[in-house]
Amino acid sequence: MKVAVYYNNQDVRIENRPIPQPKSDEFLVKTKACGVCVADTMEWYLTPRAPLTLGHEAVGVVEEVGSDIHNIKVGDRVVVHHHIPCLVCEHCRRGNFTMCESFRKTHIHPGGFSEYFTASAAHAERDTLILPENVSFKAGTLVEPLACIIHAIQKAGVKAGDSVALIGTGTMGLMFIQCLKYWGVRKLVVYEMLDWRINKAHEFGAQNVWKPGNDPQAELEKVQELFQSDGADKVFIAAKDISAMKLGMNLVNKGGTVMFFATPKPEESIEIFPSHIFFNEITITSTYSANHLDTRMALDLIASGDVWADKIISHTYPIEELSDAILQTVSRQESLKCVVEFNN
Amino acid sequence: MKVAVYYNNQDVRIENRPIPQPKSDEFLVKTKACGVCVADTMEWYLTPRAPLTLGHEAVGVVEEVGSDIHNIKVGDRVVVHHHIPCLVCEHCRRGNFTMCESFRKTHIHPGGFSEYFTASAAHAERDTLILPENVSFKAGTLVEPLACIIHAIQKAGVKAGDSVALIGTGTMGLMFIQCLKYWGVRKLVVYEMLDWRINKAHEFGAQNVWKPGNDPQAELEKVQELFQSDGADKVFIAAKDISAMKLGMNLVNKGGTVMFFATPKPEESIEIFPSHIFFNEITITSTYSANHLDTRMALDLIASGDVWADKIISHTYPIEELSDAILQTVSRQESLKCVVEFNN
Amino acid sequence: MKVAVYYNNQDVRIENRPIPQPKSDEFLVKTKACGVCVADTMEWYLTPRAPLTLGHEAVGVVEEVGSDIHNIKVGDRVVVHHHIPCLVCEHCRRGNFTMCESFRKTHIHPGGFSEYFTASAAHAERDTLILPENVSFKAGTLVEPLACIIHAIQKAGVKAGDSVALIGTGTMGLMFIQCLKYWGVRKLVVYEMLDWRINKAHEFGAQNVWKPGNDPQAELEKVQELFQSDGADKVFIAAKDISAMKLGMNLVNKGGTVMFFATPKPEESIEIFPSHIFFNEITITSTYSANHLDTRMALDLIASGDVWADKIISHTYPIEELSDAILQTVSRQESLKCVVEFNN
């Protein structure tokens, strides 16, 4: 089978490897599609550990099922979440499933950018979902990234009627717009720098889409004017730039919450003033990844049409062109989600 | 009547003023006791606005009641919360009462360091509590500071069974220890630098009271060992030093919450790494002051004996010695709460 | 001014009374529209106390403002909630505002079926809302009933993704359908007996609208089949018939909640089996009326178009024809909300 091996963004090589033979507690999936995530393009994060086999937004058809697995069967159209929690450790019991040690250690092998991959019985039991007929393989690749958004909305405690500021309208930001609507948000302001993405945001239902100006105080005042309040109840930062975080920190309502949905490089920092946090009772929080509850809901939202999977995926590539897909993702030039498709 | 007028910590002068005559929508209280708060000692905060009349932990006996007020009567032993929310603004409707504009604008006049003070009908209606017989005037002065602690515990979402790290065991820290017990916390570690306060913390029921070492990583490891986890589920910082905040940020569990309960000067800042916040799903939050729900609960806890008011108040002074009370509070030398008492 | 005086459903008389003169802590409203509620038609409830002046879904223009009132002004287009909580009693502090003693005692005078009415400063401060320009007087009459629905959805703890069964699609049921959508419900089954209302329910966005069959077990099985679960996570009973309550009790999921939104006569009862409740961890709950948080949200939903006020109001009447409006409401014949309009 063909497997894409990542060396750096420009250098991804196709290797030929034997199709893996699942053990009794494993199952084998014939890959149909796998999305390219921003994390698949962060060279500072990847190249030190390269060569790597990537792809964690994987969808396919079950090809073989080990004898210990009973809840899926050959022929099932499935999305397999690569990370799964143990469900019983201290973090899992507190509901912080993505903090579970097992969560980060679990994987699909060798990854979604491969013609086949295997996963474990625990994957089958805990976070392998059957795609309904009206959800295409391509659309299914959005289950994982969409689940991350759902996770963030839930942790931020978004309530119907909240006012929200959203920074960034890439793939994630656009899906945020639709999810926020689903969660009952009607007071929404979106910030974005690229003109064509501003148009996209409008198309996805955002009424107020603004390019950030240079004067942070002026931005706050515009938000206050719009919401007739001291700021946005919830601020979601869906861009990994420190500038986005600074902007977001500035727009939050007294008593409100800022969600760091994206992460800059580990060495990048921001300065915060505890006195400001204190007198305004501001909350800063963050979410990493998504759990098995979020994926189910993500699939529901794709199936119901509340999130427009087809409009989020702008480009598809064969596995041989994964490097192009990565470079396209990095460029942010008139592209949203790039997906690798398999015609096997 | 005697009124203490604050110029700076060393210079507090007693003036003689006429006893105020309450209007139809006001009431007059003969002051019996008023606590000294750390905020009454922060010269950088006070001297620019001096001369000032201070005192917001005030308790007394109702002396006269305006004709529009019906829920209190002459002779009632009362604690009057100086700040009261409007209850209907956007912040109040979201439950963020201390963010209400009216909250910060409301006051008692001229303040608790005066032989008499007046307050409004709204004070009477919303946050004037009758002291039960078993609560002394002196003990009643703790209602406001204790309410702040209750507010913080509620906002941090402390649940029975949580593990908690607490930094600082001044008046506030010691009351935190007892409140945390009330809220079902049995896994508690307390940090304090002063030896005699370490002893106090033990006396108040804390089993693990540690002096912070120089190596932040070593402290985290000790906490991890104690709780058999990745850190403390909730961290309360009840000391206004930046060092305390840095220490606290370091001790929190993955998925946990750091509460900035105290504030340093406005210009003091700390550096945070969004990437660290992100991968560990850390929440930073804060509370300022207390609302009318918190004061009622505070009074309950004093009355029930769950919080030891008598042991928290270490010194009492006549109004003429307010400056001594302030300096004693600043010194942190073998003192906890200092209270001004009136023998009128 | 003309005032409608209720003797019974057939007998409503128009009296001429002087326009009331507001005191310093009152304001006067020129009525523009007032909705007819099912409660305005329940003879067993009303006739023992008749003659009565009714109307609690009232909207108008501020005509005169007492000198103690500062937050509204002459000419404001307002909806005035007739019941307002004290905000500080035990029930209010627990958030159960509609259980507040003051709530039920407060009123507008003489009522909304009158050319003018007065209300108090507390009404002005706590629950008098300015209608945005895009909300007509007629649409504004829905604020109160819609607020009751929002109250029930919040108390039932509806979460995005829940499955819901709704019994009854009168005015309330139809607005429930749209609110449930706003709250993120996509798994919805609706029960209704009248054919034309079944069509309405479809028009309002419900996909599954069923006529209840005679066999309760069969109904449960259909719901289980639809939701692929043991029942509906939340059941809302928006019909005052005991049969509707029995049906609803039968459809709930294990661990789910049944909301009695409507009330039969006081003497009507149902039999429950604690053992059944116990082994299935069922919750039964109820809501009465709506609070000042709910009305604000209701107005937002009307203004945003999430709830179709214009389609909910099927008939309008002049005040002289109030009895017709009541009889039309009782008949349930091809009518939804009936509203009295004033051309003054």
Place this chain on the structure above:
Amino acid sequence: MKVAVYYNNQDVRIENRPIPQPKSDEFLVKTKACGVCVADTMEWYLTPRAPLTLGHEAVGVVEEVGSDIHNIKVGDRVVVHHHIPCLVCEHCRRGNFTMCESFRKTHIHPGGFSEYFTASAAHAERDTLILPENVSFKAGTLVEPLACIIHAIQKAGVKAGDSVALIGTGTMGLMFIQCLKYWGVRKLVVYEMLDWRINKAHEFGAQNVWKPGNDPQAELEKVQELFQSDGADKVFIAAKDISAMKLGMNLVNKGGTVMFFATPKPEESIEIFPSHIFFNEITITSTYSANHLDTRMALDLIASGDVWADKIISHTYPIEELSDAILQTVSRQESLKCVVEFNN
């Protein structure tokens, strides 16, 4: 090994069976103690299915561990929860673990009234807890029943400061008293009919322990007087008698919650008036059993001494006298928890 086989309360026979050999995904425990539950004495529930091997409050020492199990080892002192949830079904994902189909199907074999028992890898992974050194085997038998109480307190949403009425002070009621204290309840009234249990309740820290009178209205008034409110915020019914349920329904505050913690026979019913529920916004709810989160907390409370395990267990018996233990439990004569101990 000796195994107790239940025919009816008077007839329990000791059989000799071979010690089971655990499979690769099982483990074997040498039983040290097992509590007798009220459910082990309900003949109407048990005799139709007899002969039966009972005992679900079992504690022992791990004797042998199948090769697939890695988180426990020979010699571990363990409490094994007999019921374990699948953790991924719809109910589990909603947090209703005890509604999980697997939960009720899982068991230990043949049961805790046997010298040895086996359990599965899933038991080991999900709900087998190591007893700390300071918790005796006997005390460990209370983990399961105490967990049920914790489950009920959590589901009822008890908050620090709530007022509570508790009906019944058997084993469960007494542990409720201590747990409610742990959860911050200081306003507590307890109802009990047996004099010696009334004394016990006082000993366990309840200040107000009353015998129910004949006039329900008088009881409500006493509760209202005590709490200075319209009733108890939460009512826990820890007695399986219909009379206890009727009493409890009568004592609840407006906006409050009644918890049916115990179940009468399936055919026993009570009559409820939706109109009463409606105008008072009453919630009725229930909990069945306990989950893996509750058991961990239960063990913590026993280890911390917050619950007095030693005082709850009044009698111990050898396995040969299980029938006596059952009859003693049924009699309620000067006994609390009866535990079977093994000297193997």
